[in-house]
Amino acid sequence: MLTLEKIAQLAQVSRSTVSRVINDDPNVNDKTRLRVQQVIEQINFQPNTAARSLAGGRTRILGFVIPMGVSALFSDPYFPLLIQGVSSACNTLDYSVMLWLAEPEYERRTLRQVLHNRIIDGFIIASMIMDDPLLKPLMEGNLPYILIGRHPTNPDVSYVDVDNQNAARDAVSYLLRSGYRRIATIAGPQNMIGGVDRLEGYRAALRQWNLPCEDALIVESDFTEDGGYQAVQKLLPLQPEAIFTASDSIALGALRAIKDAGLSVPEDIGLVGFDDSSFAARMTPPLTTVRQPITKTGMVAAETLIDMIEHPGSAPRRLILPTELVIRGSCSSPRK
Amino acid sequence: MLTLEKIAQLAQVSRSTVSRVINDDPNVNDKTRLRVQQVIEQINFQPNTAARSLAGGRTRILGFVIPMGVSALFSDPYFPLLIQGVSSACNTLDYSVMLWLAEPEYERRTLRQVLHNRIIDGFIIASMIMDDPLLKPLMEGNLPYILIGRHPTNPDVSYVDVDNQNAARDAVSYLLRSGYRRIATIAGPQNMIGGVDRLEGYRAALRQWNLPCEDALIVESDFTEDGGYQAVQKLLPLQPEAIFTASDSIALGALRAIKDAGLSVPEDIGLVGFDDSSFAARMTPPLTTVRQPITKTGMVAAETLIDMIEHPGSAPRRLILPTELVIRGSCSSPRK
DNA sequence: CTGAAAGCGCTTACAG
């Protein structure tokens, strides 16, 4: 087993100096630094994480917490992409990722692992249910953290998000400009901020056009295909001209339900999704949808958290990544 | 910060005794044990992982390594389910999960983190590319590990797998019994053992029926929908009566391609998948497919690895989980 | 069955 001591010996310096070199302490003579670095490189030395953690309190490990109260968690391509982004940023910055799929029945265990084991330097919370019982204690710990998706009320909480509200408003506005009037929405879960914001965007668009907002035309669903399918059953009797859905998975189920009812898209009903998942362009017809940069969101969350860890006491970070409306064949084009 | 010392003080024993209680050492008087446990419970004490690791060499953390040479990694529902299984077992057994999506360009970094940082007690390797450069050094380290998917040559390597070969053979046999003769296959990647085994199963079925095995009817593809779509382009000119695909994602793409060519399933071409993914039953027509227990595979891998960690030197584990052919509408029924 | 003590491999004031 290689240790600092060994390197020190080979480089003819003390353990302290080797440690300084490893931790980029400026107080090292350039020649000395070079010599030590060469030895380290040569025998491919890696300092022991546990020891560093014990002595210095840092581990270069990030926690990634996914509350599993959400059902659709892994049927949707969202989370895999998010994880990929987090992992990729960590690779670049030489951090590692600890993953907690936090099942409600293991809440205490998760809390103690995340907060009290001193094994991570900070954590990312993904897709938080707004009233998730895990949230409060996690936020009250004294570890740096960042949310994926803004916090509904507390402005001191750092987050990365997209502008769900405006993105949804623009998508619905596009439907309105295309001539659709009786527009329904299959909203996402209203205990998730993304779901709330997208619904609010839908409402904003109708307001902007001075159109009434019928409650019956709003159906809540989880982010799944089945949810979309069932929601359409409720909407069809109301004869909507178009449907804005809160995710592509929902849109997929909606499309199937519409077809099963003998109707077609976009001739009978216009359809718009959210995400621009890989399958959106391959649907028949291809889905008009809001593209959001999911992998990028994960990367930015990790990068920002690491920056927060390395600059303690800095102001809360609030980052909004851009979205883009991708026009495809699932709704007709704007008319004059 | 709570420490052993604090507990010792409150329970009127030494640090050593508290440590023994925590680690289930039998050499503790029952009354003493109870007293210590009560104190621990009462103030919700959690031992410091880094310190335990340093002193004792154990962390109760498992590594989960996913080599990212595979393209389709996260478009397929396979991995999310696998992760869920691993995570769930770890929750139950009070372990944590460290995740490495091992990008090839960070191979050295991954190796040193997994093998040399002493941060994990063992690791699971998922979906290994058979000649992945990561594999050899990982296996040569001295940490316990287990593969998801058997090792093609080394019988000393522990693994969890399904019997891909027999499952595929049974699926193709079902097509044969249904009257199909000219059967093609869209095989998975031939640098992954699962892809190889499923193709071998296809061949075995044809042999069993004394049918020739035409190379042209075998098209290799990655486990993606697009791969399936493209593979069908090559197969259609050869007019196969049925296609056995190595995954449901492939089957999804194949179905789309068949429909785009103006043909229908099962009337013109029979189709069988592999996985029984959540979408298989919802396809039009519903997909006949081999169901494999993906989440269970992850759970068993984690449980087995933990058992290996806790019983060093035990014999290699080779676990085969059962599959099941799920008959749906994508191929016609057996004829007399 | 229990405790005193050494030691795991680092980091970091402290002194020079």
Added chain:
DNA sequence: CTGAAAGCGCTTACAG
């Protein structure tokens, strides 16, 4: 700029 030394919070022979 550098080194000697204390200390991070545990585990585990060792002695009794």
